Amino acid sequence: MLRIAVPNKGSLSEVAAEMLAEAGYSGRRDSRKLVHTDSRNGVEFFYLRPRDIATYVGSGALHVGITGRDLLLDSGSGASEVEALDFADSTFRFAAPAGGGISELEHLAGKRVATSYPKLVDDFLRARGIVSELVKLDGAVESAVQLGVADAVADVVSTGATLRAAGLEIFGPVILQSTAVLIGGPTEHADVERLLRRLRGVLVARKYVIMDYDLPVDQLDAATQVAGGIESPTVSPLKDERWVAVRVMVRADEANQVMDRLYDLGARAILVTAIHAARL
Numbered sequence: 371m372l373r374i375a376v377p378n379k380g381s382l383s384e385v386a387a388e389m390l391a392e393a394g395y396s397g398r399r400d401s402r403k404l405v406h407t408d409s410r411n412g413v414e415f416f417y418l419r420p421r422d423i424a425t426y427v428g429s430g431a432l433h434v435g436i437t438g439r440d441l442l443l444d445s446g447s448g449a450s451e452v453e454a455l456d457f458a459d460s461t462f463r464f465a466a467p468a469g470g471g472i473s474e475l476e477h478l479a480g481k482r483v484a485t486s487y488p489k490l491v492d493d494f495l496r497a498r499g500i501v502s503e504l505v506k507l508d509g510a511v512e513s514a515v516q517l518g519v520a521d522a523v524a525d526v527v528s529t530g531a532t533l534r535a536a537g538l539e540i541f542g543p544v545i546l547q548s549t550a551v552l553i554g555g556p557t558e559h560a561d562v563e564r565l566l567r568r569l570r571g572v573l574v575a576r577k578y579v580i581m582d583y584d585l586p587v588d589q590l591d592a593a594t595q596v597a598g599g600i601e602s603p604t605v606s607p608l609k610d611e612r613w614v615a616v617r618v619m620v621r622a623d624e625a626n627q628v629m630d631r632l633y634d635l636g637a638r639a640i641l642v643t644a645i646h647a648a649r650l
Contacts, residue, residue, distance in 0.1 A: 371407070371414045372561040375426055375435030378404070378417035382550055385457045386436045390415075392575070392647065393568035412561060423553070424449045430557040434565065440526075440548040444490040448555060453566060455550040456573060462487070462545035465538040466522035467515055475542040478502045478522060484514030485524040494545050512536040567649060575645040578619045583632055583640040587614050596631045600650060619645075 376390070376397075377383040387397050395413060398406040406415045416432060421444075423437040428447025435449070438458060442449060464483070466472035472481065479500050485491045488504040495502055505520045512533055514520035523538065526548075530540055552569060554562065585593055593616065594603060603618040616637075620628050629640050 371412050372434070372559050372565065373414050373416065373432045374565070375418050375423040375432045375437070376415050377420040377423065377436060380420050381458050382420050382436065382438060386455075386550065389436075389455065389457070389569065389572050392572045393565070394647075395568075413565075421445070427553050427555040430555050432555070433557050433559045434552055434554050434562055436550060436552055438548050439551050440487055440490060440546055442551060442553055443493070443546070444487040446489050449553045450555075451551045452554045452562075453552045453569065455552060455569065456576075458548075458550040460526045460528075460548045462490070462524060462548065463527045463540045464522055464524050464542045464545065465512075465527075465533045465540045467537055468539040470521075472522050473539075473541050475500065478542075481521040482519070483522050483524055484511050484520035486511060487524070491524045491545065512538060570650070571648045574648040574650055577622060578645055578648070579622045579625050580617060580643040580645060581620050581625065581628065581632075581640065582615065582617050582643070583637040584608065584613050585616050585632070585635070585637045587612055589635045589637070590614060590616070592635050593632055593637065596635070597628050 377386055391397055395411055396408045397415065398417065404417050418426060420437050421441050423435040424442045424445035424447045426432045427435040428449035436455065439451065440460065440462065442451060472478065475498065478495065479502065482503045482505050483491060484505040484507050486507055486509065488506045492504050505514060507514060511523045511525040513536060514523055515538065516536060524545060527533065527540060533540060581597065590605065597618045597620050599618040603616050606615045608615055625642050632640060
């Protein structure tokens with residue numbers, strides 16, 4: 371059986387479970403359950419702490435897993451990224467007290483930097499010739515400077531409001547743009563490719579919609595320039611030979627703009643349908 375590590379809690383857990391369900395796999399019904407077997411698909415799911423998943427996969431105990439790119443890089447394990455899954459996005463930045471003398475990356479040399487990701491941050495700094503003292507904390511990193519245990523912090527940044535509330539100012543380059551990823555290890559399994567195809571299908575289904583519309587046949591070339599689809603649109607004749615029916619995939623976040631442009635070309639009866647699953 372294919373052995374898959376799944377986050378058991380945190381921001382990764384719920385979306386990972388939804389994605390696997392959309393890919394056709396069954397999941398646990400009891401949140402206290404640590405192992406679930408999906409016999410129909412030949413899969414065993416192991417529900418683990420997100421921070422531990424890279425270690426298990428990297429050791430070969432499990433074939434693949436879903437975790438954060440940040441956690442993968444911080445683990446130092448033998449696991450590697452297979453595919454980005456485009457959820458749980460986050461950005462890592464440095465921050466220090468405003469006007470406190472630390473405003474450039476070079477200023478961190480010899481300073482104490484608090485973070486929940488010591489290896490990730492240490493690797494980033496050393497790659498740039500900077501050696502700092504890393505202070506590992508499991509949470510509330512933004513309080514480290516105020517409490518006197520660090521001179522600066524390296525943490526996840528969304529709007530920066532939490533850091534500003536603690537009197538800190540973001541500086542320096544982005545440490546990492548993280549997202550949820552499928553990771554693999556040294557143990558191979560034939561069904562990994564099937565899992566990957568299914569997850570890619572879910573990503574496509576979330577990003578695209580099907581658009582159907584009727585169009586004057588003499589506007590077909592112009593409409594294809596507006597929405598060309600993955601390969602090309604599907605075009606079907608109508609009873610009225612002056613019109614055709616067109617079906618095409620478009621990005622969901624561009625659907626309304628595409629509808630506007632097609633309408634201006636003379637398209638009518640424009641319908642948009644969500645995609646439940648896909649294989650491209």
